[in-house]
Amino acid sequence: MSTSDAIYAVDGPVATLTFNRPAARNAMTWAMYDALLDACDAVDADPAVMVIVLRGAGDRAFVAGTDISQFQDLRTADDALGYESKLDRVIDRLERVQIPTIARVQGVAVGGGCIMAVACDLRICGPGARFGIPVARTLGNCLSAANCARLLDLVGPARLKDLMYTARLLDAREALAAGLATQVVDAEGLDDAVAETAAAIAANAPLTIRATKELVRRVQRGRRPDPALAHDLIIDCYTSDDFQNAVEAFVARRAPAWSGR
Numbered sequence: 001m002s003t004s005d006a007i008y009a010v011d012g013p014v015a016t017l018t019f020n021r022p023a024a025r026n027a028m029t030w031a032m033y034d035a036l037l038d039a040c041d042a043v044d045a046d047p048a049v050m051v052i053v054l055r056g057a058g059d060r061a062f063v064a065g066t067d068i069s070q071f072q073d074l075r076t077a078d079d080a081l082g083y084e085s086k087l088d089r090v091i092d093r094l095e096r097v098q099i100p101t102i103a104r105v106q107g108v109a110v111g112g113g114c115i116m117a118v119a120c121d122l123r124i125c126g127p128g129a130r131f132g133i134p135v136a137r138t139l140g141n142c143l144s145a146a147n148c149a150r151l152l153d154l155v156g157p158a159r160l161k162d163l164m165y166t167a168r169l170l171d172a173r174e175a176l177a178a179g180l181a182t183q184v185v186d187a188e189g190l191d192d193a194v195a196e197t198a199a200a201i202a203a204n205a206p207l208t209i210r211a212t213k214e215l216v217r218r219v220q221r222g223r224r225p226d227p228a229l230a231h232d233l234i235i236d237c238y239t240s241d242d243f244q245n246a247v248e249a250f251v252a253r254r255a256p257a258w259s260g261r
Contacts, residue, residue: 003031003032003035004020005019005020005021005029005031005032005035006018006019006020006031006032006035006036006039007020008035008038008039008042010046010048010049012048012202013048013049013050013051013198013202014049014050014051014052014053014195014198014199014202015039015042015043015046015049015051015052015053016052016053016054016055017035017036017039017052017053017054017055018055018056018057019032019054019055019056019057019062019063020057021057022056022057022058022060022061024064024067025056025060025061025063025064025107025108026056026057026058026061026062026063026064026113027063027064027065027066027067027068028063028065028066028067028112028113029067029070030070033086033087033090036054036090036093036094036116037090037093039052040052040093040094040096040097043097043098043099044097044098044099049099050099050100050198050201050202050206051099051100051101051102051198051201051202052097052099052100052101052102053101053102053103053104053194053198054101054102054103054104054116054117054120055103055104055105055194056105056106056107056113058107059106059107059126059128059187060107060108061107061108061109061113062103062104062105062106062107062108062109062113062116062117062129063109063110063112063113063116063117064108064110064111064113065110065111065112065113065114066087066111066112068138068139068247068250068251069251071083071139071243071247072247072248072251074238074243074247075239075244076239077235077238077239079238080234080235080237080238080239081231081234081235083238084144084230084234085227087112087115087144087147088144088146088147088227091115091116091119091146091147091150092146094116094119094120095119095217096217098210098213098214099206099209099210099213100121100122100201100209100213101119101120101121101122102120102121102122102123102124102194102197102198103116103117103120103122103123103124104124104190104191104194105117105123105124105125105126105129105131105181106125106126106128106129106187106190107126107128107129107130108130108131108132108169109123109129109130109131110130110131110132110133110134110169111133111134111135111138114131114132114133115133115147115150115151117131117180118147118150118151118154118180119150121213122182122183122197123175123180123181123182123183124181124182124183124185124190124193124194124197125172125175125176125181125182125183125184125185125190126172126184126185126186126187126190127172127184127186127187128172128187129171129172129175129181129184130169130170130171130172130175131169131170131175131180131181132163132167132168132169132170133151133163133164133167134167134168134169135164135167136164136165136166136167137167138167138246138250138256139243139246139247139250139256140237140240140242140243140246140256140258141234141237141238141243142230142233142234142237143164143230144227144230144234145224145225145226145227145228145229145230146224146225146227148160148230149220149223149224149225150220151163153220153223154178154179154180155178155179155180159178172184183197240261241259241261242256242258242259242260242261245257245259
């Protein structure tokens with residue numbers, strides 16, 4: 001289950017999955033997404049594990065989205081829908097883990113990394129945590145319907161539009177006020193806060209916790225739109241000249257030039 005880029009470990013009732021590409025700010029490869037799916041299956045199959053923590057290696061990033069180099073061959077409508085469908089499946093599986101999930105966030109949680117943190121039950125953050133979906137500045141793509149709904153549940157339509165339109169990142173204090181962060185602590189106390197929260201959860205009635213988590217998930221799922229609601233928008237964005245040029249610009253380490261086509 002563990003790979004060099006995604007390390008799974010269990011210590012008593014707490015499992016931890018560490019995204020381990022610090023030089024790339026823990027940007028997710030397909031293999032890392034698969035490791036996340038494996039970790040979800042592992043904790044659901046292990047009755048001794050009561051909490052799972054997701055974290056990034058180092059403190060520069062939780063996860064800086066999907067590794068953009070993997071988009072170089074994305075050309076067609078099927079490619080676009082296939083990528084967003086795969087990401088939706090991963091995030092849905094993370095959301096369906098039966099035990100509480102904690103995102104330990106210090107540094108950036110952007111793009112897919114922000115969505116992964118949002119799909120966790122709690123987000124315990126250091127002062128350097130920053131959240132956002134800066135695709136209007138980086139790639140020119142868009143959210144799936146499900147991920148738009150997840151963010152709407154937490155921050156509401158006006159703040160979501162602000163984040164998407166401006167491509168800015170919320171710092172830890174603003175993320176706490178917006179409901180993205182559950183708790184913000186000093187950097188030196190971050191690991192202790194995560195451990196203490198996990199221990200407190202593990203000491204409580206597991207059936208109550210699981211029932212609460214599942215009920216909240218069912219209520220939220222009932223408000224989620226059909227994925228096809230966003231398909232035309234996903235195709236328009238991912239198959240555009242702007243997206244292809246932005247991927248090339250990212251790989252070449254230059255700023256994209258937007259044409260609106």
